[in-house]
Ligand SMILES: *[C@@H]1O[C@H](CO)[C@@H](O)[C@H](O)[C@H]1NC(C)=O
């Protein structure tokens with residue numbers, strides 16, 4: 001009987017720790033400001049934490065998100081990601097912020113995934129066509145047209161995008177449920193990987209002629225962030 005309890009406890013523990021490691025670890029103290037020099041650090045939970053006695057208000061502060069970014073690039077959008085690397089006070093808090101600028105008439109934040117975060121997006125100005133696709137087998141597409149003041153949520157790990165369908169520049173802000181959400185831009189990862197994936201493998205997967213794949217792979221893939 002006792003061994004059954006031990007086994008049960010072990011299974012519960014394994015389940016709990018696997019659930020816990022699927023997301024940012026929960027904070028183990030009020031805050032844990034990131035610091036790169038371990039000599040100045042005292043706890044470890046994510047990045048090294050700065051000695052609380054040395055923490056300043058500026059560690060919890062970021063400025064400049066009012067400034068429009070340059071969207072003159074391939075996709076017509078510019079993502080300013082404020083993650084733990086730029087904002088040390090985010091360390092261990094499981095949260096980060098982005099500003100997204102969209103060029104008029106079709107500026108797009110192209111289909112991408114955040115491997116570690118759900119995202120809630122708020123439209124500050126403009127009109128966006130947004131959506132995400134669920135996992136196999138259904139691959140259901142959920143989409144909306146968003147206007148100024150609207151919000152939309154993109155669940156963890158889903159492929160999602162936003163397109164400016166208005167005639168003027170648009171700007172959105174989004175919060176993500178990780179201090180370091182990560183981003184995988186689908187087209188760049190698939191056709192612009194280094195080194196390139198064997199084009200025959202992609203031709204089969206995408207039901208494309210291999211020459212079309214080679215043409216896509218020959219393009220110059222840049223990211224908007
Ligand atoms: C985003 O905008 C900034 C400032 O306007 C610019 O320096 C940067 O090159 C832009 N990034 C992209 C990917 O266009």
Ligand SMILES: *[C@@H]1O[C@H](CO)[C@@H](O)[C@H](O)[C@H]1NC(C)=O
Nearest residue numbers: 134135136137138139140141
């Ligand atoms: C997926 O589609 C099937 C068949 O239409 C349906 O029965 C099922 O409920 C759907 N699942 C989800 C998660 O939407």
